[in-house]
Each structure stands twice: as structure tokens, then as C-alpha cells.
Amino acid sequence: MTNPTFDFNSFLDAGKKAFAPVVKFNELSVQSFERIARQQYAFAGEMLEFSLKQLQLTSTVRDINDLTARQIELSTQFAERATQRSQDLIKLSSEHQAQLSKWFDQTVTESAQTVSESAKGAKKAA
Numbered sequence: 001m002t003n004p005t006f007d008f009n010s011f012l013d014a015g016k017k018a019f020a021p022v023v024k025f026n027e028l029s030v031q032s033f034e035r036i037a038r039q040q041y042a043f044a045g046e047m048l049e050f051s052l053k054q055l056q057l058t059s060t061v062r063d064i065n066d067l068t069a070r071q072i073e074l075s076t077q078f079a080e081r082a083t084q085r086s087q088d089l090i091k092l093s094s095e096h097q098a099q100l101s102k103w104f105d106q107t108v109t110e111s112a113q114t115v116s117e118s119a120k121g122a123k124k125a126a
Contacts, residue, residue: 046081
């Protein structure tokens, strides 16, 4: 009685092929998360800088009209930067969505081809 040896390499290859889409999805998600986290970190730094400038203004300016004018100027600059950051986040989200759509379409096409080839092989074997 002979037992054929189990081919672990084919088992590992099958596992790699089965989880390849999941790995790619995770890579895309982590890349996007990192980009968004860096963007948010930079925005948090800008908020801290804005807060410190506001604090400095209140301690250095003696005239209320001058204080108001400078606060308006600082607030306008901050609002412009915040608007730019939000537009950058929208752009990042659109890029991520495009990457995921491209990946999904590619994965579906490859899976359909594999199923088609397997079906043809099964018909020939039968």
C-alpha cells in the first residue's frame, strides 16, 4: 500500500492565489490610510500654529481695532488652508476610489478567466 506524498508547494501556491486579492486590497487601504493620516497630521499642526498665533496676538497687540484686523487676517489665512486641506482630502478619496475600482475590475476579470479555464479543463476531463 503506497501513499502518494502530499505536495505542500501546490497547497501553498493555492493559498497565495486565493488570498492575493485580499492582500492587494489591504495594501491599497493601508496606503490610502497613511496618506490621509499624514494629511490630517499636517492639518493638526496648522491648527496648533493658528492657535498659538491667536494667543500671541492677544498678548502683543494693545489696540482693539488692530487686534480685530489681525485676527481677521489670521482667520482668513487659516480658512484658506483648511479649504485647501479639505480639497486635498477629496482628491485623495477620489484617487483611492479609482484605485479600488481598477483593482476590483481587474480581479473580477482574472477570476472569470480562471473559472472559464477550469470549466474547459473539467469538460475535457469528463
